[in-house]
Amino acid sequence: MNDSRSVLVLTNPYDVTTDVVLRLLAQRRVPVVRLDPGADLHTGASLTAAYSTGDQRGTLRTASRDIDTSRIRSVWVRRPSPYEGPPGLSDQDRRFAAEQALWGAGGILASLPGAHYVNHPWNNRAAEYKPTQLSTARRCGFLLPDTVITNDPEKAREFATYQHGGMIYKPLWNTPYRVDDQPHSVWVREVHGHEITDAVSVCPHMFQAKVDKAFDVRVTAVGDRLFGVRIDSPDLDWRHRQDLMTCTPVEIPESVARAVAAYIAELRLTYGAFDFAVTAAGDWYFLECNPNGQWAWQPAETTAAIARAIADQLEKGPDT
Structure with a gap:
């Protein structure tokens, strides 16, 4: 060879x-x-x-x-x-x-x-910032839940008063955390205005309107190929208890596919793992895009198709 x-x-x-x-x-x-x-x-x-x-x-x-x-x-x-x-x-x-x-x-x-x-490591790093993801997603035409990122407790409480359908907290980075010297994950969770304390001032916090979702969707993009999986879970954050979720292939609306292509192009990515919350009315709300997200947990046929798409990208090398 x-x-x-x-x-x-x-x-x-x-x-x-x-x-x-x-x-x-x-x-x-x-x-x-x-x-x-x-x-x-x-x-x-x-x-x-x-x-x-x-x-x-x-x-x-x-x-x-x-x-x-x-x-x-x-x-x-x-x-x-x-x-x-x-x-x-x-x-x-x-x-x-x-x-x-x-x-x-x-x-x-x-x-x-x-x-x-x-992906290129510098493009990966740039695309990992959640403010960058939200700003790019807005420009690319995705639907976004109302979101505020702030270290001002009053701004956070004010935001909460307008979220009549509920509000969630999401960490801006998956920082390793320990409780009683045991690893502890900080999951996405619902939060109420009265729970917001002045401790918010310690660092920026991300609060988001809770989407009244019927299910979640993971869209894995490899170049111009998209692979969609519907995720049904009893949890707000399906990652919490993956043994309780079910995954089935789902068709990706053309408008979402166009926005994904625009997003990938703008952030100069070859691979991206997009997460959406989908309402009963069929509205797809962009939640985030992990530029290096895991993918082999999906149904066997989807995992195999993604693996082939990645292998194709690596085999072909640079565009000539």
Whole structure:
């Protein structure tokens, strides 16, 4: 197999979702290099980039292969470990090494000439900001629930008085949180005006009108291909108890498909996981788009179709 046509997959060793796509690429005889830069560069892997006027070259060396990074066809930015620095160093030295790796190795891997990214890490990061998602969604023509993001308790209480159908709180980022030293997830939940305290002033909070939904929908976009799944759950946040939800394929309205295409184009994404709340009247309200959302939990036929679409993107490489 020709290394000049390699696909580089950046993810951690426990990411079993990646294996679904890698099996397809193996069947197609597409060479793949799997790397977890936040960990592997401390355990024998090496990365080199050289720049000069009119030339850029690089080498990625793993336990099994040497790859010319200037000739990689595609990069799949899946779930790499964070850059934390090698163990055994002092806190200060480890922090220094971690930041040098982020800005050095991270910068090299985000700047491979001619590579097709799914998604580019900088586009991923920009698209993860919920204010960016809402602003982009509005411009692209989605229906949006009334939303306020504020650290002013009075503004939050004022917003609550106008939400006669109810209001929900949603964290702006999935920050690791512990209660009694046990991992604790902060789910989307309904909140009432009298529950809003001055603690809101500590940081921005996101409050949103509660959509009177009949069901949820996940739309997975891979390039110009869309895969829709209806989600029926007894919970406001279907992620809370996924064992209680049911998923069935659903047709995506043309207006929603157009808005998804516009959104993907504006934020320069190849992949996006869109979540909607759908009312009994058939109105699709945009909730968020995770540019690197999980997808292998969906029905088997949908999961297989998404895997093929991702494999197609990685195999084709950059547009010519």
